[in-house]
Amino acid sequence: MGSGHFLVSLVDYLADQVITAMAEAEAIVSWGDYSSPLVSRIEAIRNTILGNAEARGWTVDPAQLDDRHIIRRMVLKRCVYGVDKNLMAVELAKVSLWLHTFTVGAPLSFLDHHLRHGDSLFGSWVRGGIDRAASWGKPLLLHEPMHRAMRAAAAMQVIEGLTDAEIAEAERSELIFEEVREMTAPLDAFLSFIHAIDWLDPKAREDKAALHAFFDGQFGDPVRIALGSEPVMNGRAEAVRFSELLAKSRELIEEEHFLSWQVAFPGVWSIWESAKLTGGFDAIIGNPPWDRMKLQQVEWFAARRRDIAMAQRAADRKRMVANLQANGDPLARDHAKAEARAEAAFRMARGSGDYPLLSGGDMNIYSLFVERAMALVKPDGIVGLLTPSGIASDKTAAPFFKGVATGGRLKALYDFENKKVFFPDVHASFKFCVFVASPSPLPKPAQCAFYLHSVAEITDPERCFPLSASDFARVNPNTAPIFRTRRDAALTTAIYGRLPVLVDRSTGAEIKTWPVKYLRMFDMTWFISTFTASQTAMTCATSIRHSRSSSARKWPLTAAIALASFALPT
Numbered sequence: 001m002g003s004g005h006f007l008v009s010l011v012d013y014l015a016d017q018v019i020t021a022m023a024e025a026e027a028i029v030s031w032g033d034y035s036s037p038l039v040s041r042i043e044a045i046r047n048t049i050l051g052n053a054e055a056r057g058w059t060v061d062p063a064q065l066d067d068r069h070i071i072r073r074m075v076l077k078r079c080v081y082g083v084d085k086n087l088m089a090v091e092l093a094k095v096s097l098w099l100h101t102f103t104v105g106a107p108l109s110f111l112d113h114h115l116r117h118g119d120s121l122f123g124s125w126v127r128g129g130i131d132r133a134a135s136w137g138k139p140l141l142l143h144e145p146m147h148r149a150m151r152a153a154a155a156m157q158v159i160e161g162l163t164d165a166e167i168a169e170a171e172r173s174e175l176i177f178e179e180v181r182e183m184t185a186p187l188d189a190f191l192s193f194i195h196a197i198d199w200l201d202p203k204a205r206e207d208k209a210a211l212h213a214f215f216d217g218q219f220g221d222p223v224r225i226a227l228g229s230e231p232v233m234n235g236r237a238e239a240v241r242f243s244e245l246l247a248k249s250r251e252l253i254e255e256e257h258f259l260s261w262q263v264a265f266p267g268v269w270s271i272w273e274s275a276k277l278t279g280g281f282d283a284i285i286g287n288p289p290w291d292r293m294k295l296q297q298v299e300w301f302a303a304r305r306r307d308i309a310m311a312q313r314a315a316d317r318k319r320m321v322a323n324l325q326a327n328g329d330p331l332a333r334d335h336a337k338a339e340a341r342a343e344a345a346f347r348m349a350r351g352s353g354d355y356p357l358l359s360g361g362d363m364n365i366y367s368l369f370v371e372r373a374m375a376l377v378k379p380d381g382i383v384g385l386l387t388p389s390g391i392a393s394d395k396t397a398a399p400f401f402k403g404v405a406t407g408g409r410l411k412a413l414y415d416f417e418n419k420k421v422f423f424p425d426v427h428a429s430f431k432f433c434v435f436v437a438s439p440s441p442l443p444k445p446a447q448c449a450f451y452l453h454s455v456a457e458i459t460d461p462e463r464c465f466p467l468s469a470s471d472f473a474r475v476n477p478n479t480a481p482i483f484r485t486r487r488d489a490a491l492t493t494a495i496y497g498r499l500p501v502l503v504d505r506s507t508g509a510e511i512k513t514w515p516v517k518y519l520r521m522f523d524m525t526w527f528i529s530t531f532t533a534s535q536t537a538m539t540c541a542t543s544i545r546h547s548r549s550s551s552a553r554k555w556p557l558t559a560a561i562a563l564a565s566f567a568l569p570t
Contacts, residue, residue, distance in 0.1 A: 110170050284373040381438060
């Protein structure tokens, strides 16, 4: 969520769309006394606020209670969701939204039900939790807590329907949400515990035996133990071992804030035990972090020990970190812990199965957000993210982008070159893009533009042009073909439309237009070595030629030819 800028703009956009839809409906049905059902709802909210203001002697400007102000509040309470791992970001987003939708005479809207603190990337889906529990012990372990949590969806609908036009409604929203938390807490705690165990990745035989005993119920009710409402029973060695694992998992959960999306937002998804997600959000927008998954020492130490961060060589930093460890500095322990967490996150991203297409190579966090977003939206939903242009050009992203581009699922790709215009602290040649796509095929070709230096250039028809799924498939199915102008795109796609590719491997088999056979004529390693040898030979010949020895002067050319012939192929 950052500080809420995207969500503030979203509230305005949706409010304007609602007002437009209301006006269009009234214009279409102009022959009767039709009015949108929202009209009476808005009027009731307005009257409630004015009535409370009059009763308390407050002065309220009617201009601040126009339809747009009230619809903003309704959109905010009902339609806008957000998740951030940083608790401060969650609070800042709330403040931004409160300030933007503030209405004199009405309390601040209750937002805790939709703005949640947690890790967007890591946490267990319910089906995944059921399968992991079954692998350790009883398969129906989550049946009762799952159905109890699913019943919280009705309570969430009640909260979303309350307008918070008066303090009593805002307080009621808070009370109902406390009930929602109570209903979802057992399942949430158990899923987080299962995910934490996967992060810890216990290998010892004793640890595995202790976990099997826990999931089989030998220490008490596993769900209640994970929730913390029941102690670990049984004084066996396995119980002691499990208690140690439980303490580690709770520390991990507290620090990493794993999020189960289905449990955090009951009502957005249904049929939780299904292997395929049912439901989701209508749209996902955001600006995910552009950081590598592996711990970056310079960035980490920059906020803690600037002298280590400013070390010129990696070897110097390594030596300084070793000195911290030797001196027993607590920072060394924190660094080792952060490094271990980053490695565990890297392993989980690559092995969990949640990111099958974008977890390869030197993994970047933004790529995981892209794949997560595509899983969170409905089949006909839309994803709009601000990411590095590597999402459409990197080799590691090719399997993902190929499916999106050639499948007709790309809506827009606007590629920008920074040039210090957008982000002054980022290198001038760094490229980023607006990536908009859907899990399902879209009816229109994708709108594309490349090497943009201002947002206004998107409206230039010579810079922004359509590329269909077949265009991507013909020209370059793996990464985005880059065209600076519409004419470039038209010319290239026309050529590819008339002429077949040399060898087509799109079906898995090689289909050759002509009987072409590939041969390696030049090996660059050999070429460089022989070129170096010939240069040496020529240098020697030149040295001989310039020698004062009379005998040497007689054969400089012969020596040069002989040495060069030795170095170069016949």
